Amino acid sequence: MHVPTDGLPDRITVYEVGARDGLQNEKTVVPVEVKAEFLDRLADAGLATLEATSFVHPKWVPQLADAADLLERLDRRDGIDYPVLVPNERGLDRALDAGVRHIAIFASATETFARKNLNRTLDEQFTMFAPVVKRARGEGLRVRAYVSMAFGDPWEGAVPPAQVAAVGKRLVEMGCWQLSLGDTVGTGTPGHAEAVIDACVAAGIGTDALAVHFHDTYGQALANTLAALRCGVTTVDASAGGLGGCPYAASATGNLATEDLVWMLDGLGIAHGADLEALVATSAWMAGKLGRPSPSRVVRALNG
Template identity: 50%
Template sequence: MSIPSAVRIFEVGARDGLQNEKQMVPSDIKVELIERLVDAGVTSIETGSFVSPKWVPQMADTADVMAKLSRRDDVTYAVLTPNMKGYDGAVASKADEIEIFSAASEMFNQRNINCSIAESLERFAPVTEAATAAGIPYRASISCALGSPFEGEEIAPAAVADVAKKLYDMGAYEISLGDTIGVGTPLRTKQVIEAVANVIPIEAVGVHFHDTYGQALANYLAALEMGVARLDSSVAGLGGCPYAPGATGNVATEDVVYMLDGMGVDSGIDLKKLVKTAWFISDFFGRPPVSSVARALKGKLN
């Protein structure tokens, strides 16, 4: 399959990226981060999540962030909603779309949301039914699609495809395959995407890679070669996973955009503005971005 001429990047830095930071991020900083990303050309962005503050205190102010944003009609502002209480929060905040999630790993699902894969899908049924009735689009993600963080647990491509089909049949317009611990390699990536594309349209397949072993960009290229045009990434490489031992950050959006620009694939994102945004949030945390591109271009931003 030929590489897509254009892709849609779903920016996860403001939620998936920030949620693991021990230093609390004020709402105004989150709002500025989101608005800088939008100014750089991001058109689909994860702005927060309506989860219990007990479990994810960093996201306790999602309603405040949504209220303060200068919303644009051409941008999709999405929030994560694990249950009906979260869904009600999403509706109240006028989120453009919601996200639900499961995993291809039974052990991860138990650690993450204290239930089996089958039970997680049952829990989401009221959410998806309500969203469908209200005309609110929803996407879904599958954690551990390329490997499990737990020794001895194998993740078969067919198992990923089974979860993907069930989520797609529930009405999710996109199924994002997450390499939660970054163990995937290009061949493995293609095998999983092939299995999933046998049961749902390739147009509905997205990918979300972590860079634990330095394989994320290679895996994105493999996904592009399979015809995938929906890519998740996180500005400055923010993020990890509290329930996956050893998981490091998401791949940096600016690294992905640099690669796409070099391939002539249109992301609609201004690389210089994106790099400035990466340094903005990294300066707030008092550390440089993990992104190679952000560091390489720092002196060329003026």
């Protein structure tokens, strides 16, 4: 049963990150043919935005060392977007060679994480991203920016919303068309989500340029998502089966599960384009490949 609710969007975009963010921290390398089938199954399930992989150096993320091979094997379909994460200009070169039309960069909202993850200061990261964004835009590519640690940082604690908005504004001014606000360690709450979004809007960033990316470490991902939808956000990052974690938070339970998100959206009467039954079957299939149960509550409930 679903009951339309006032103050919520009629439709949202599910930005599926399972094949990249979900798999990147797996210790056992997933065969490239399994990744390709995973993406095909997600496309069959009606998801139109599938973040496929990352052109980060294999030394840092061995799981995604097969990025070029995956994109070559992949049946890239008309009407489906296959974004790829790129860390720098070398990554952009590889993405262009692979015929990618949509990339993402990975920025930090905090000084400590910028130094630990990017080997740059908070300010220096923009110098690194600027030529990537400029070249990509010049080649006709869309550039998304992840803003990690947008709610909390394991070294710095709670992150001031105004600081997140200031980072986001510089990325938008640089040419990024969308900001994905990342609750990287999962400490955010609905009120915090509203505060961060309000700060971005106050800085001149429209909600049409915002996406949210919640981890479920403290069980708040769905509540935070609902709060973001009430603020006018219409793009939500999610990972099929709840795959993924955070290497910087030992207790992180992974990304918001796509199936859990879809179940909530169906109950609210919000359109999303996904086939829940096909999604559940896909996540159960991938859980079998990984050799463990799916973390998604909906997958577990519907798959027995």
